[in-house]
């Protein structure tokens with residue numbers, strides 16, 4: 001798969017980029033929950049281990065108050081067994097991972113990032129918050145940044161149970177908490193003018209999506225509430241979601257608003273469709289068929 005490292009787009013006067021931080025492969029059945037395989041395999045074809053390719057796409061916003069990075073991919077701290085199980089392909093040349101290559105393609109270095117925002121703290125969203133140095137120690141990947149997380153998501157990640165512990169790996173967030181560079185927020189908040197943190201629960205209870213708005217235009221970085229364009233239909237919900245009926249309610253509200261206000265949708269995990277808009281003629285007032293944005 002040859003996707004560009006960095007793709008520029010605009011929201012009003014704000015310049016934004018989607019950054020390709022690599023690829024992972026997850027079980028197709030788990031990615032589509034109760035949707036039967038004959039339906040989902042037509043959207044994204046599985047490999048011999050029943051895994052489907054998933055992008056690790058991040059969002060970069062060139063905001064006048066500082067460079068904002070939303071989510072950080074998987075990072076470089078995991079061992080060979082982990083990388084094989086999850087089919088991770090995220091090696092880079094400019095830094096620890098492909099995310100640093102993508103940042104460079106957009107014209108930036110890790111030290112330029114002023115704000116790192118995590119939709120949630122699963123390893124494929126927060127893994128690049130930190131990186132393993134050659135001496136084995138773990139350091140912040142963006143040393144000049146404030147790291148923005150939902151307070152209750154950090155608490156939820158730090159107190160996992162048997163179901164959640166494989167996804168919440170402390171080296172991705174504990175060093176941030178210890179560094180003094182953490183900024184915890186509670187619920188909906190406009191952290192910078194035009195950069196809105198919007199709670200979007202369901203996948204995990206304190207998941208958030210990020211809305212970028214300027215001059216009458218808006219884009220939403222959905223995170224895992226709608227990980228790919230194939231997950232736009234209301235009932236296409238991941239088996240990984242802890243509260244699938246909450247995901248359903250969140251999707252109804254978010255997607256109706258996205259259609260009404262003509263938001264661009266940015267998909268974190270879609271291997272082919274980075275951005276799309278919704279058509280507004282479907283049975284719910286919008287069509288779940290995405291219109292890709294070039």
Ligand SMILES: [Zn+2]
Nearest residue numbers: 120122203224
């Ligand atoms: Zn997740």
